[in-house]
Amino acid sequence: MNRDHWNELAERFENEVMDMVQTDRNRVLRQMVSSIPETHRSTLVDLGCGIGTFIKTFGDLFDEVVGVDLSKRMLSRARRQCADLPHTSWLCADLKNAAEKLGEHADLTVCLNVITSGELRRRKSQWTSLKKVTRRDGYLIVGVPSLESAKMVSEVEDDDDSDITDDGLVSRDGVYQKFFSREEIREALIKRGFDVCSIKRVYYDWSEEGMPEPPKNADGYPWDWACLARRAA
Numbered sequence: 001m002n003r004d005h006w007n008e009l010a011e012r013f014e015n016e017v018m019d020m021v022q023t024d025r026n027r028v029l030r031q032m033v034s035s036i037p038e039t040h041r042s043t044l045v046d047l048g049c050g051i052g053t054f055i056k057t058f059g060d061l062f063d064e065v066v067g068v069d070l071s072k073r074m075l076s077r078a079r080r081q082c083a084d085l086p087h088t089s090w091l092c093a094d095l096k097n098a099a100e101k102l103g104e105h106a107d108l109t110v111c112l113n114v115i116t117s118g119e120l121r122r123r124k125s126q127w128t129s130l131k132k133v134t135r136r137d138g139y140l141i142v143g144v145p146s147l148e149s150a151k152m153v154s155e156v157e158d159d160d161d162s163d164i165t166d167d168g169l170v171s172r173d174g175v176y177q178k179f180f181s182r183e184e185i186r187e188a189l190i191k192r193g194f195d196v197c198s199i200k201r202v203y204y205d206w207s208e209e210g211m212p213e214p215p216k217n218a219d220g221y222p223w224d225w226a227c228l229a230r231r232a233a
């Protein structure tokens with residue numbers, strides 16, 4: 001999805017886009033943020049910040065906050081939503097260029113549901129950007145759609161999973177998006193010099209899958225993956 005598409009979605013964000021902080025049933029993201037030590041609360045960088053929900057919720061725990069997004073319209077909504085956080089600045093940039101502008105700056109880098117492109121090359125450069133923005137021994141929270149969950153949902157719906165490719169691409173509204181297995185996340189981060197602290201399920205309601213009630217044959221809820229990692233010193 002390109003910049004125009006995200007700009008277009010900005011006004012309809014709540015209805016059309018998955019917001020991990022809002023949908024997190026078991027407050028995994030809050031637990032992860034709480035586990036970041038006081039010594040690492042200077043700078044928070046949220047890459048692909050959307051309308052600023054993460055910053056609104058956790059920004060006051062940090063001395064300085066930077067929200068980065070490709071879409072001007074997302075940023076203008078984020079700026080309005082976070083007007084009471086004067087220590088926050090905003091950067092309209094592609095994730096892959098953020099490091100050039102910010103440097104290895106973040107005590108905590110956050111990137112939730114952004115690395116979903118169907119293009120392997122683009123995803124590789126995005127994983128690398130996470131490293132380039134995070135200071136040595138700094139932390140990262142990255143959230144991505146779960147391949148295991150997509151397969152479970154497909155089973156519950158009694159679909160064959162033919163809309164899931166062998167590479168973990170899943171068709172959503174006619175666009176293929178990358179869904180990750182737990183192991184793929186671990187590999188992507190280790191390859192870029194991160195130590196993985198934990199990978200957890202961020203459960204969300206079935207309504208996000210278009211089902212108003214939990215289906216009778218479902219055992220639990222669908223989920224995204226959230227990973228807390230630390231860049232090696």
Ligand SMILES: C[S@@+](CC[C@H](N)C(=O)[O-])C[C@H]1O[C@@H](n2cnc3c(N)ncnc32)[C@H](O)[C@@H]1O
Pocket residue numbers: 006007017018019020021047048049050051053068069070071074093094095096111112113114
């Ligand atoms: C699914 S939304 C997630 C928003 C937010 N992280 C959240 O969890 O609520 C993806 C966001 O990433 C932004 N985005 C997508 N590709 C990007 C890129 N290459 N560089 C920077 N931002 C990007 C979009 O504009 C959108 O605001």
